[in-house]
Amino acid sequence: MCATCGCSDQASDQVIHNHHSSRQREINLEKDILQENNLRAQRNRGYFEAKNIFAVNLVSSPGSGKTALLERTIALLDDVPLYVIEGDQQTTNDADRIKRTGAPVVQINTGNGCHLDAEMIHQALHQLEPVDHSLVFIENVGNLVCPALFDLGEAHRVVIMSVTEGEDKPLKYPNMFATSQLCLINKTDLLPYVDFDVERSKNYALQVNPSLKFIETSATDGTNLSKWCEWLNHHLRVPH
Ligand SMILES: Nc1nc2c(ncn2[C@@H]2O[C@H](COP(=O)(O)OP(=O)(O)OP(=O)(O)O)[C@@H](O)[C@H]2O)c(=O)[nH]1
Ligand SMILES: [Mg+2]
16 A cells, blocks of 8 residues: 555655554554545546546556557547546656547656546546546556555446466456456467466456456457447446
């Protein structure tokens, strides 16, 4: 959790401040940060629901293909008003890539932080001003740990696991898989070259979250991107 690992500016200040205090105070501080975040996330959720906006939080380890999937998805969903919020510690690289697709995008740099939080999303929404009945993609910071703890107010969390990462990620980082509704298994074009058993990875993920759904994708050759777009279109149509 960020208050102890020092990855959040706000949290690390507090931890330094409390350096000589008890573990109990650290735990209380973690609770406070999460409670405050949850309140803000609920406000974001109310905003999304009032405007019938479908917000999707994309989470994964670094480099699993979140931005590549977004680039392809934006091209395929050319009749849907959509917006992107990019989260990275540094650089505008991902926002620059999204900008080239023509989609409105805001880049958040988290500095020492390793996750997006609900207040950051609130600020980004002020800049984007998404229209009613639109789709808002949030690409979280590449990290399978801390982003799992921070509700952003999204309707759905989608975890991306690429076949170059090893099948055991759901067992090693269970919170992320437990709190997601859909898992994209990406880079399937590389399956002939890597030792990755798709069925075993799904079984591991189902041990953590029995209701998790899966789509096996390749952002490179386009495999199953139509299924992914169908999933998005379905959720755009039904109340979230
Ligand atoms: N072979 C293959 N490569 C892919 C696929 N998807 C993404 N890549 C490559 O994987 C690398 C990382 O892709 P990104 O889209 O930047 O990954 P990301 O998850 O957005 O990375 P961060 O934002 O840094 O966490 C790039 O070199 C992509 O071209 C895929 O389906 N197949
Ligand atoms: Mg990215």
